[in-house]
Amino acid sequence: MLKGMARYLLRIVAPVVLVGSLLFFSVPAAFAATHASLVGPKSHYLALGDSLAYGFQPDLNFGHGYAEDFYANLKSHGATSYANMGCPGETTTSMINGGCTFSVLRKFPYIGSQLNAAVLYLELNPGRVSPVTLDIGANDMLKDINTSTCAVSSTWESDLATVDANLRQVILPRLAAAMTVNGQRSGDLLLMNYYDPYQNKCPGELPYALELNQHLAADASGYATLVDVFTPFGGATTPNPNTCGYTWMCSLFHDIHATSTGYSVIANAFEQTAGY
Template sequence: MLKGPSLPLLRVATPIIFVLSLLLFSVPSAFAATHATTQATMVGPMANYLAVGDSLAYGYQPNLNYSHGYADDFYANLKSHGATSYANMACPGETTTSMINGGCTYSVLRKYVYTGSQLNAAISYLRSHAGTVSPVTLDIGANDMLHDINTSTCTISSTWDSDLATMDANLTQVILPKLTAAMTVNGQRSGDLLLMNYYDPYQNICPTMVSYSQEINQHLAADASGYATVVDVFTPFGGAATPNPNTCNYTWMCSIFKDIHATSTGYSVMANAFEQTAGY
């Protein structure tokens, strides 16, 4: 079993990562103006809840507590609305590309056993439980940008824009449309798809980089257009102000682990954001 310090947020092999906001900064206006951020109409909860994504969806904590993630907390709430089944397919370290093609770095840690890619497993699950899965929660994309971030120098690499474009393409051309299609029964959307944005655990270390976090989350919000409702966790985690007073309580950054994953308290804040956005 991997020790906590070697499993940072979203990408599990290096200590460089950031998480992102939904604010409208650093994105060309033409890009932002042509995209909405919400699913038109909420379907509501059903018997089955499916969680997909990376280490936050998985519920990773460096103290090896993997049972108090936001998906676990959200499911506890969903049970009061009639949910009876919960499948968490998330894989720590997942990128949009590995979600499509397979090869997640830490697939050994998966809570839900499946073969092939996470996307194909999710589609198979949705089809085999047609019309009975809602919501589907997703957080993905930050690992795509991981290698562009240097928290020692608080700078980004020259491949930033091209990696953003890859993330956008994977989400808008493959992941979101395929999930949406699998959630469509007889021409009608049969469940709610909720796409989470990200908090920024490094904003107190690299406050000048918050704008890049905001840019990524704005891309995620734009990519969600017509497919998913965006769940904003950046704001309840403290927003863009630095220093962020919530970082030490909501993440493990100030602990002996120096880890950017959420604490149980932080995951509870995320779950509440899902509940408030979904309205159930």
Template sequence: MRTPLPGGVRLAVAAALFAASALGLTAAPAAAAEHRPGPADVPRRYLALGDSLAAGYQTTPDGGRVVGRGYAQDIARVLGERAAARHRPFDFTDLGCPGETTGTMANGGCPWPHPWTDSQLAAAERFLREHRKDRVLVTIDIGANDVNRCASGGTIDLPCALQGIATAGRGLSDILGRLRAAAGPHTRIVGMNLYDPFLAAWLTGEQGRATAAMSLPLSHALNAAIGIADAAHGVPTADVARAFDTDELRPVPFNGAQVPLNVARIMQWTNMARGDIHANDAGYQVIADTFLAKL
């Protein structure tokens, strides 16, 4: 179901789509051959890479912050159980760093405390070279922080967002190229696209609905950039945007009112009710299940 947009929003959306097309974000190149494991495949090691989502960051109702309670931990639990059932060893390493951009992931400077001295990518390359002979699963999410800074105060800075999308696409492609070069023949890399937390603005009134409407084509452009980079390196993309019903606008009951399904999903599966864009436990499980469906 589609709803008409106000004139000003239509112009902004058209500009976003035109600029995204000019940046080459609308047509993916042919993907490299993808390894599709059989049911018996269980990785010896699981390496989680990326930003705060990979790190399992979320806030708590009392104002606290936790790390290590996210989709990577959910995936590791399932893979660990599968390995145990087959009497196989299994190790989990999470290098995800809250606040990481594609630039800091490659060059260093993650704002959260971390165990490496150079960059997350360099640490990942060392890990993959050290375990080249093992069957390794790598999951990666990165790029959101290249764009999130462009939305503040209930508005979206369109030029900033488009530049961030281009930066995220180029940065992710460079990162995947380096990971591929370091990986052994039994390493599998799986990426993910992103849900749109700014849909929550729909609940704040007319201006918020315009912001939510504008966020959708920008979300599409960012996810297209991620998909293109993944495909160029033969990396399957877990479709988290679809799992979160990002494009579903049909009204559903929520807190005594009718709201678009995509808005309801954001409110149910993230902590946007308290202004935190990160997934909650339920949302992280949805992300984990979306990854696991690719395995």
């Protein structure tokens, strides 16, 4: 029964949900965005983003994502509350305007867009939320990737510009403003880049992956601390020896999402970057 449900869910969500971590490359040091100092953990942890933030796995194990792993660590630093607003299928546009395709799967209930809900949560808990983690942007690029032929659409650059505009002009400024209390940043905003589940199948796409992660790093500058997930997943080494263990790509599901092991690796990247 469970396997049948998993196959059914995989069929209905594959066109959109299975891009929570499309492709992605290492970010050179010159593009890394960091804050001179981090605030540190507070009592509330807020997780935002797409299916990776949500913790999707095709075997219907939704309780061992990176946010759950990170929260387990944060509890040892005094965290007592955790809200996961991640929505499978979320794009930067739907995060702003609402309409996430698989909102029925939400772990934390809210009305309207994820961004508005996050801002409200921060405003209702002034000075008590840190960190806020975010992964977003991969789903925006889905229509540009043909994973059967490894071709990349000519609309890649314009879609990437939309990601930049949505992050740089709306999402990150609004989150940063909501995390500012009496003129001071009251919490840490951590934005991750993406690993590349297709680098063994489509190694020619790596330059595009590099470009996306470079853009995410540039978008984060001044607003968020960049968390490099690509490198601990194996970096640009092709074939990547970690793909089968850290993702579901080599399983019967042939799914790009992280396994429980992979999510632990992502959580560790957050912990190492934040220093707590």
